[in-house]
Amino acid sequence: MKRSLWTLFLPVLVVLAVGLYPLLTQQDVHRETSFTLLRAVALAASLNIILGFTGYVSFGHVVFYGLGGYVAFYLVAEKGWPFWSAVLMGGLAAALLAFLIGAGILRLRGAYFALVTIGVNEAMKAFIYNFQPFGGPVGLTMNFAVYKAYGGPRAVLWMTYHWLFVVTLIVVAVSYWIRVSKFGLGLLSIREDEDAAEVMGVRTSWFKTWAFTLSAFFPGLVGAIFFFRNASIEPHDAFPLHVSIESIVMVMLGGQGTVIGPILGSIGYQWMRVFLLTNRLLKNIQLAVAGGLLLLIVLFIPAGLVGWLRRRFPATRRFLL
């Protein structure tokens, strides 16, 4: 069956719809909503590269987000670097960390890999907590004079929004490219049967390391953007384990290993959160309700929405990827 170009257009259109809406209305509240949505999409779609395409369950995605945030924040607030170069350095620092530890930890499989990623995140959090240049337990705060150079706090909110919008579009484009490229084929073969892939001549450790590095670069950028606009950063905000797990949930919800799945999953998950938080009855137990939903999905539709649609209605495979 020939793959329709809709497989690319649909994910891009969804992100464009979310991203352009506040630009049309110019409303602060719409911008904040879309910022949260785009951040979730970027985190989930980048996690999907290692989790969905390669089949390695990483609980440490947020370590790259936090590290990118810290590096960029430090460069802007303490060293006076321009914002764009600090963001880039944040992404590169995250990618470098992934590249360096990837070769070692990607030898572990299954539950062992999941555990080591938790360990890396906690070790990094505990280390930053003691690392004085990054402010130790107190963290760093932005001098508002820095924002002046970018036209004041309100302008910064818009500027960082534009940046995140562009980064999210790039993440989606990259994950589409991976899915249809030979590189992606190598990753999928590792997911299906790593030993067989190796025998067939796939250089598995090279593929895995680059998938991990690529998947770490984007949360580094997102963290850099987020903490710059947040005006402060401290260890517990930068490395919350539950954000990693929420990202996994978003990927699962939409369908791991697909391009559009993590996007729909993030939007669906965030929508559900807002619904629960604003519902008078469920507000207090929103976490428990979310947990119950997660359990139902894991038990009954483990392939996620898109995976389920593709299997149940084969005709959708032409335009859903």
Added chain:
Amino acid sequence: MDMGFLFASLIDGLLLGFVFGVAAIGLTLIFGVMEVINLAHGPVIALGMFGLYFAVTLLGLHPYAGTLLTAVGGLFLGILIYAIAVHRVIGAPHLSSLLATYSINMMIIGIGTALLTTSPRNIEFSLGSMTLGTATIPVTRIVAALASLLAAVALYLFMQYTRWGKFIRAVTDNRDAAELVGIPSTKVLALSFGLGTMLAAFSGALIATLFPFTILEGGKYELKSFVISVLGGLGNPMGALIGGIIIGLIEGLVPVFLPTTWVLVVEFVLFVLILLIRPTGLFGGRAQ
């Protein structure tokens, strides 16, 4: 260096290490039998703390009687969790069992924070203290360490000499073969999960006799249990007890040389290194 402080700190850590060890045995037992990493481990430890709290405040039980009652409650809770969340994902990809147990984690924490709030509680209970050289040790700590050791020994005897213990070991070695000779594997898996949860709740109750706690407190001990289980070899219960003692000693030793906040850095770096260099732990675990 002050030898007296070093000694006191080591004794302190060692005693706590036994209690951490028991929590980790629960985690590693479950992994050994069914290759499930129980991400609901921390909340169960926290439930153990609150189980004891209510046994003491509402039922008026003696704290150690309450600890036993809490452990029994933990057994049934574990069997319930197994039936609701774990049974269907046995043998499924790891992601499924990780997320299924994490969903239980979310439910317990969600309902727990709504009902119990996150303000700290503590159990008013003291047995005085003992002086040993330079160390002054609260007696509750000694009892907690002894009770933990006793629990580990009891588990060992159960696994070694009882019918159901042998069933558990058989299912651990080879589930298909165990089923062929007529071992009811589903019941064995449920019992193993129950036992693992029981040990978590038991150690939570013991911790509650020592420190104040909130419903979120379990997360810390869950991470510690990961470190200890990996150190001792994932799936190796007795390794976990020794792992607990090692971690306890590290927690006693590090503050003598570095600020206390470095303890976690040392523990998690060790954790990552062990996984990289020797994933089966110091004392051998279930093969990867």
